[in-house]
Structures are given as C-alpha cells and as structure tokens.
C-alpha cells in the first residue's frame with residue numbers, strides 16, 4: 001500500500017537481510033501476520049557473510065551451533081559439512097532458509113537506507129533509500145549487524161597506489177587472483193589471521209604489516225564425520241539447550257576449575273589438550289581466565305610459547321609473540337596454519353608498531369624504515385564496529401534529534417534494544433547487548449523473539465508506542481560499564497570492543513559482558529514487570 005506521497009506503508013520495516021533480518025522478517029510476517037518488508041543493501045541475503053568473501057573466510061563458531069534453532073524441522077533438514085562453516089556454505093545455508101520460508105518475496109535487495117526519521121504526529125518512521133524511495137512504518141527494526149561498516153584507514157597517498165587494493169569486508173564477488181603478485185596485507189585480527197595462510201599459498205610474496213601482535217589458537221577444522229552429523233540430528237534439542245545455558249551461547253561449557261589453583265604441570269597438560277582440541281573452547285579451560293589477570297597470564301604465556309616454538313625465525317617469532325594484552329581481551333582469533341605461514345620463504349612480517357606506516361606510494365607501502373613494493377594491498381583492518389552501521393543510516397528520533405548527537409559520547413540505550421527519544425525503533429544486537437561476545441545466532445534469536453513478543457503484546461493491549469525511559473537508559477549504560485569492568489576485557493585498550501580502532505571514536509566498552517544467560521534473565525524480568533524501563537502508550 002502507498003500513502004498520498006507515494007511512500008510504501010507497512011506495519012514494520014526491517015533493515016538488513018542477514019541472520020538477524022531474515023529471522024525478524026519471518027517472525028513478524030508469519031507469526032504476527034504484519035505487513036513487513038526487509039531492505040537489504042546487498043544483491044542477496046547473508047548480511048556480513050554476503051560482503052566478507054575474503055580468502056579463508058570461515059566462521060569461528062562451530063557449525064552445529066552456528067544456525068537457527070527456532071525450527072526443529074529446519075535443524076533436521078540442513079547438514080553442515082565441516083567443523084567450522086566456510087563463507088560459501090553459510091551463504092548456501094542462509095539462502096536455503098530464505099527459500100524454505102519464502103522470505104525473498106518480502107526482501108528488497110540492492111536497497112541501502114540513507115535516512116530514517118520519526119514522525120511524532122503520525123507515530124510512524126519515514127525511511128529513505130539511496131534510490132530515493134520512501135517507506136513508512138510503525139515499527140523500524142535495524143538488523144544491520146555489528147561488523148558491517150568497513151574501516152579503511154585514511155593512509156596518505158592511497159589514491160596514488162598503482163596496484164589494486166581491497167578491504168576484506170568488501171571483497172569482489174569474482175575473487176582476486178594472487179598468482180605471481182606481491183601482496184601486502186595490513187591487519188592481524190581474526191580476518192587477517194584467517195586470510196594470510198590462504199593468500200600466501202598462491203601469492204608470489206606476502207608481506208604482513210602487523211601493528212598489534214595477536215594470540216591465535218588452532219581451529220582444527222575438518223570435515224564432519226557422518227557419525228557427528230547423525231549426532232547433531234539426534235541431539236539438536238540438547239545442543240540448543242546448551243547454547244542457552246552457556247555464557248557465550250556456545251556449545252561447550254566453561255570449566256569450573258581455577259587456573260591459579262591448578263598445579264603448573266596439570267595446568268600445562270590442560271592447555272596442551274585444549275590446544276590440540278582447538279577452537280574458541282581454549283578460553284573455557286579455566287573459569288578464572290577472563291576475570292583474574294594472574295590466571296589469564298598462564299594462558300597468555302602458554303600461547304606465546306607455542307608461537308615461539310612454531311615460528312622458526314627468532315626475530316619474526318619475537319615480533320609475533322610480543323603481545324601486550326590479556327588472552328581473549330580482544331576477540332580471540334582461531335586459525336589454520338597462521339603462525340606456520342611465517343615459515344614459508346614467500347612470507348615476510350613487518351612490525352609497524354616499531355616503524356609505523358607513513359603513507360601509501362604508487363609502488364606500495366612506505367613505513368618509517370622502508371618502502372615495500374606491492375601489486376595488491378589487502379586491508380584486513382576491521383570495522384567501525386557496532387555503532388558504525390547504525391550511525392551511517394542518519395536516524396532521527398523525536399523532534400528531529402539525530403542519533404549521531406545522542407551517541408556523541410558513545411552508545412546509550414536500554415538493553416541494547418531501544419534508544420530513549422526513538423520510539424518504536426528496535427536494534428537487534430545493538431551495543432549494550434551481548435551480541436559480539438556471544439555466538440551471534442543465539443543472541444539474534446533472543447532479540448528477534450523479544451521484539452516479536454513485545455509487538456504482539458502491544459497489539460493485544462491496543463498500544464501504539466514503546467520507548468525506553470531515559471532513567472532506564474542511564475542505569476543500563478552504567479550496568480554495561482560496570483559489568484565490563486569486572487572482566488579483563490577493557491585491559492585491551494586498542495580493542496574494537498572499545499571503539500579504539502577508529503580514530504576519534506569515543507572509548508566506551510560497547511557489548512554487554514555479563515553473559516547471555518544473565519542477559520536473557522534480565523530481558524525476561526523486564527517483561528514480567530510489565531516492560532519495566534519502557535514507556536508504553
């Protein structure tokens with residue numbers, strides 16, 4: 001339906017068609033029967049996975065927990081092939097889901113939202129797209145992901161570079177052929193650590209520019225056996241239950257034992273076994289690892305020794321293991337032959353903390369010490385995380401107040417779900433929610449279900465408007481800060497969790513670090529107390 005201005009009128013508009021947008025669309029359309037559409041900037045579903053097609057792109061959550069769990073039939077119908085799903089397989093999965101539930105007919109692709117304004121008199125959101133279309137909806141739900149705004153550092157001279165350059169989060173669909181090329185890669189976060197071994201396998205030479213040394217644990221990826229595939233099918237409900245009982249929405253539990261109370265020899269054997277098993281589970285070896293620096297030091301020391309034992313050149317090993325933050329205080333990468341890659345004759349590590357990058361020249365990358373001639377530069381330099389995807393939509397709430405101004409000193413909201421002054425706007429996995437500290441599909445399902453139940457409640461009660469109360473926002477922002485302060489996470493002062501990777505961005509710890517279990521309870525309690533902290537009318 002269109003209004004007199006020609007704008008399409010809807011009950012709800014969802015922005016994004018990744019994991020979050022697809023499920024939110026399904027909930028609102030098929031469970032509540034609303035008129036709803038999803039707008040998606042990409043030409044297909046997938047969200048973050050649609051854009052992140054870089055070599056080696058693979059999920060760090062294990063496949064049997066990296067999926068939707070709302071439908072037992074869906075869980076029976078889909079079969080993962082590897083321990084960790086690669087980007088192409090995740091894309092196949094999300095397309096399978098979208099087709100199975102006939103979602104694509106309500107998704108408008110190639111449509112980027114450039115403005116969203118709340119019209120108080122009409123109690124409607126007016127949303128404008130890059131192509132100039134307007135949508136009007138009572139509810140606006142952002143499902144824009146946490147890591148979808150690529151960060152290309154503003155290096156002087158980039159435009160003069162004679163070769164080709166790419167950001168990993170905006171990778172060309174046709175791929176990039178590295179054969180016979182001198183490739184430079186800037187960044188050694190989860191992405192760079194996944195990409196380096198794959199690039200090195202075909203490039204003539206790979207030069208990795210490392211600013212902050214990083215931990216990594218082997219992923220130990222492998223094809224799933226048919227026994228394990230059968231186990232997943234038979235135990236899907238049990239696996240789902242575990243992801244709802246664990247701190248990070250993962251399929252493994254954190255051990256109860258304390259590193260600081262475990263004898264050194266026994267502790268070493270536990271770390272060794274965890275290293276062999278591989279994956280993010282390494283972090284779960286001891287209960288005190290993320291809250292007690294002395295405990296964390298034992299894990300950090302173990303990984304640093306592993307790096308030095310793998311990397312043959314002592315100088316390279318020293319640069320890679322000179323890590324200045326606690327283990328997993330930044331998002332811990334997992335890898336396939338990352339440190340081993342530095343033993344290849346065609347790979348060089350450059351320490352750009354010691355000699356920073358000064359500029360990009362037509363020939364390559366120039367540090368304070370040397371110029372490195374390159375044919376291709378890969379920016380594995382991360383994202384304007386969590387707030388970036390929200391702020392670039394130019395959202396204005398009541399009285400035309402811009403979200404940019406409200407979040408000038410950092411994100412402020414209630415439960416990561418709603419912002420005071422922005423009625424009927426919901427943010428799936430927004431800052432202030434567990435989001436990136438949780439296995440994402442678990443966090444997404446919880447948020448989409450909560451939002452769906454909330455809108456259903458409003459319809460039952462004949463309510464038109466919901467908005468976070470300023471005092472609830474105040475308290476929640478303090479709670480998010482407080483909870484983070486009880487962990488070691490803020491000790492990594494250069495982390496994107498804090499916004500520290502973007503020059504000028506306010507330093508505020510953004511995700512809720514109290515764990516998914518506690519967060520879920522808080523959200524349920526809020527509802528049980530009549531949507532405490534929200535104004536409903």
Ligand code: N01
Pocket residue numbers: 058059060061147153186187188189190191192194209210211212331352357380381382383436494496501
């Ligand atoms: O980005 P990052 P990412 N000069 O921000 C460096 C998720 N993910 O794309 O640490 C030189 O972690 C920067 O250096 P420093 C996951 O949540 C998930 O790797 O700022 N270097 C750092 O080394 C992850 O955490 C999967 O000093 C510069 C790197 O670039 C998140 O995505 C897989 C620089 C950026 O690391 C982001 O990871 C992959 C500069 N000017 C990623 N600017 C899954 O499994 C930045 N750097 C789902």
